[in-house]
């Protein structure tokens with residue numbers, strides 16, 4: 008519906024920035040909030056405020072006068088970051104999310120959106136590269152990724168409690184590896200597609216790049232345009248349980264490197280570093296519920312999405 012006032016937290020980050028652009032195209036009035044401005048281009052938000060949402064008063068300020076809250080703000084990064092900053096991640100993100108839930112409730116917003124993660128799924132379901140795709144109900148009995156995964160799972164439940172006890176309509180997605188242009192590609196917080204695109208872009212015509220682990224670990228990847236469309240579709244639905252939002256095509260990290268190598272036109276060999284963190288052995292999204300609930304699913308192929316991502320990262324490295 009046009010004219011509604013929306014708050015996007017984490018609007019200086021990768022997905023939040025794309026989401027603001029998407030909502031502006033749909034003619035919403037948008038306030039973006041973050042502790043930083045978007046890194047690569049200006050925000051299209053009608054208002055952009057620098058606020059640290061670990062402070063409760065800032066959360067109330069952020070949610071003032073809006074009708075919907077999309078809460079994406081989080082202290083996070085790729086596997087290298089989340090395995091080495093557990094206390095910081097847990098503290099920051101629980102504070103942000105609980106403050107935003109309370110501020111949304113007290114401001115009587117009509118919808119609250121929360122971004123959970125595939126990292127909430129139990130380790131015991133992901134110990135082989137040939138993993139069975141993860142269904143929403145596989146989350147329990149819980150054995151989430153230490154730190155980041157437990158914090159996300161706890162906040163999913165907090166959303167449920169706020170809906171059940173206070174009538175705040177909450178919507179929760181579990182993202183599976185979102186990638187695309189304007190995402191972090193260096194500095195330690197980048198995820199595997201961006202890291203691989205960067206390494207290949209920096210490589211010579213014939214070269215070797217480092218791969219974390221043995222390259223046989225598997226994942227599925229979802230392009231950013233599909234991600235923001237999925238978020239929007241969920242927010243138009245009346246579905247309030249956590250829902251997978253990802254693609255269900257599983258590839259090994261080796262295959263991911265090969266796809267990027269093909270795009271680059273270079274000759275790249277791989278050098279494996281088994282001392283680097285590689286996360287669970289295999290992970291894929293079961294999209295049965297996504298298809299049933301939204302009558303839709305992500306459509307961008309990995310090859311197409313990586314062409315856009317590789318070109319953008321290569322361009323950035325030239326700048």
Ligand SMILES: NC(=O)c1ccc[n+]([C@@H]2O[C@H](COP(=O)([O-])OP(=O)(O)OC[C@H]3O[C@@H](n4cnc5c(N)ncnc54)[C@H](O)[C@@H]3O)[C@@H](O)[C@H]2O)c1
Pocket residue numbers: 016017018019020021022023040041042043058059060061078079080081082083084099103122123124125181182183184185186191198
């Ligand atoms: N990208 C993925 O593949 C993925 C997967 C699963 C879940 N998620 C979740 O989706 C959301 C968005 O992820 P993203 O990839 O855009 O990450 P991102 O790091 O690019 O964006 C998160 C933003 O939150 C901001 N932030 C951190 N601490 C803050 C604070 N105290 N106050 C205000 N803002 C703060 C950061 O500055 C950053 O701009 C996060 O909640 C993340 O956990 C992302």
